Amino acid sequence: MGTISEKIFSRAAGKEAKANDFVLADVDYAMAHDGTSILAVNAFKEMEMEKVWDPSKIVIPFDHIAPANTETSATLQKEIREWVREQGIPNFYEIGEGICHQVLPENGFALPGKLLVGADSHSCTYGAFGAFATGVGATDMAEIFATGKLWFKVPESFRMTVEGSLDKHVYAKDLTLYLIGKTGIAGATYKAVEFYGQAISELSVAGRMTLCNMAIEMGAKTGIVPPDEKTFDFLKNRAVAPYEPVYSDPDASYLKEFVYDAGDIEPHVACPHQVDNVKPVGEVEGTHVDQVFIGTCTNGRLEDLEVAASVLKGKKVAVRTIIIPASRSTLLAAIENGTMEILLKAGVTPATPGCGPCLGAHQGVLGEGEVCVSTANRNFKGRMGKDGFIYLASPATAAASALTGEITDPRKI
Numbered sequence: 001m002g003t004i005s006e007k008i009f010s011r012a013a014g015k016e017a018k019a020n021d022f023v024l025a026d027v028d029y030a031m032a033h034d035g036t037s038i039l040a041v042n043a044f045k046e047m048e049m050e051k052v053w054d055p056s057k058i059v060i061p062f063d064h065i066a067p068a069n070t071e072t073s074a075t076l077q078k079e080i081r082e083w084v085r086e087q088g089i090p091n092f093y094e095i096g097e098g099i100c101h102q103v104l105p106e107n108g109f110a111l112p113g114k115l116l117v118g119a120d121s122h123s124c125t126y127g128a129f130g131a132f133a134t135g136v137g138a139t140d141m142a143e144i145f146a147t148g149k150l151w152f153k154v155p156e157s158f159r160m161t162v163e164g165s166l167d168k169h170v171y172a173k174d175l176t177l178y179l180i181g182k183t184g185i186a187g188a189t190y191k192a193v194e195f196y197g198q199a200i201s202e203l204s205v206a207g208r209m210t211l212c213n214m215a216i217e218m219g220a221k222t223g224i225v226p227p228d229e230k231t232f233d234f235l236k237n238r239a240v241a242p243y244e245p246v247y248s249d250p251d252a253s254y255l256k257e258f259v260y261d262a263g264d265i266e267p268h269v270a271c272p273h274q275v276d277n278v279k280p281v282g283e284v285e286g287t288h289v290d291q292v293f294i295g296t297c298t299n300g301r302l303e304d305l306e307v308a309a310s311v312l313k314g315k316k317v318a319v320r321t322i323i324i325p326a327s328r329s330t331l332l333a334a335i336e337n338g339t340m341e342i343l344l345k346a347g348v349t350p351a352t353p354g355c356g357p358c359l360g361a362h363q364g365v366l367g368e369g370e371v372c373v374s375t376a377n378r379n380f381k382g383r384m385g386k387d388g389f390i391y392l393a394s395p396a397t398a399a400a401s402a403l404t405g406e407i408t409d410p411r412k413i
């Protein structure tokens with residue numbers, strides 16, 4: 001019978017949908033942020049549309065260059081705010097509320113069985129809740145704004161199982177980088193990757209978000225973790241609508257199945273300039289570091305900040321270290337439980353919840369030849385400054401490297 005994707009598309013298209021079918025599907029929630037909504041809004045206006053299909057289903061967070069860094073971005077943001085007001089879109093999140101991929105789950109939009117589409121490639125993050133969630137371009141988003149529908153080719157699915165438990169000092173990010181290293185940046189192109197196994201069930205909700213966030217980095221259309229009690233607990237008092245969890249059938253058909261052993265996974269880093277250039281941290285230990293960045297939609301959640309604090313507690317960073325909580329509520333929680341104080345005393349520089357320097361626009365871009373250990377999801381050439389070098393790592397590895405000024409195995413701190 002069906003995979004999770006086939007089942008979600010069957011419901012959303014109102015007829016049985018199988019892998020490779022083309023379907024016109026009803027989108028449950030649509031997201032566009034300050035970086036992409038202006039393009040979508042312009043395309044929407046060009047279509048001579050007046051009203052969006054359903055203002056309550058559209059979510060607009062301001063996170064990418066927030067607060068604005070130039071007059072141009074300030075003016076574009078002003079135009080989006082005006083459009084949001086005109087359209088009566090209630091789910092608008094101002095600068096400082098956080099990164100779109102944190103804001104949607106926290107506010108209960110990322111729900112099992114739903115179809116979510118975002119004008120951002122890391123919208124696959126919501127698959128951590130058993131949704132089918134994917135990124136589209138601005139003109140597709142304009143189509144959704146207008147009609148609430150979009151054409152999809154139902155993806156074929158991969159089944160990735162990670163058996164056993166991760167070691168104590170190995171985190172969701174290490175697991176994710178390991179899987180991307182095995183699959184390659186194009187190894188799962190246009191596939192939906194379903195994740196199974198003990199190591200996946202043992203991941204926290206935040207860890208599952210880290211994993212699904214980076215599904216796109218193996219080329220996947222989305223990554224999906226089947227929802228369980230942890231998911232339902234997280235959604236209690238948050239879900240904006242009733243939802244129905246969807247699971248694959250025992251005889252569902254997968255294009256490929258992969259089985260990995262969590263015991264084989266150690267701390268990993270993705271070396272410049274490609275996300276699948278993944279190595280165990282030991283192979284690059286000692287590499288000089290100029291900046292450490294802990295944050296983003298991949299690893300800016302409370303547990304990530306807590307891990308960093310556990311490494312930095314009572315010590316001082318040796319290089320400039322920027323820490324950006326993924327959302328206002330993450331920042332508040334980190335203040336309330338003392339995490340923020342530990343980090344500040346260790347010498348880190350905080351910034352407004354949002355994307356920060358992740359996309360190379362502001363708040364910590366790199367100088368020529370500089371090296372950054374970052375907890376983000378992309379390390380392409382030019383990503384954080386045109387001649388910078390980015391090593392992607394877990395918050396533990398990033399914090400350990402901040403203490404020494406060189407890439408450091410967190411197990412040795």
Ligand SMILES: CC(C)[C@H](C(=O)O)[C@@H](O)C(=O)O
Nearest residue numbers: 035036064119120121122359
């Ligand atoms: C700006 C936006 C379109 C982009 C994306 O889609 O991923 C950004 O979030 C990124 O991570 O590069």
Ligand code: SF4
Nearest residue numbers: 122296297355358359
């Ligand atoms: S934090 Fe980085 S990867 Fe995530 S949405 Fe923002 S720019 Fe994109």
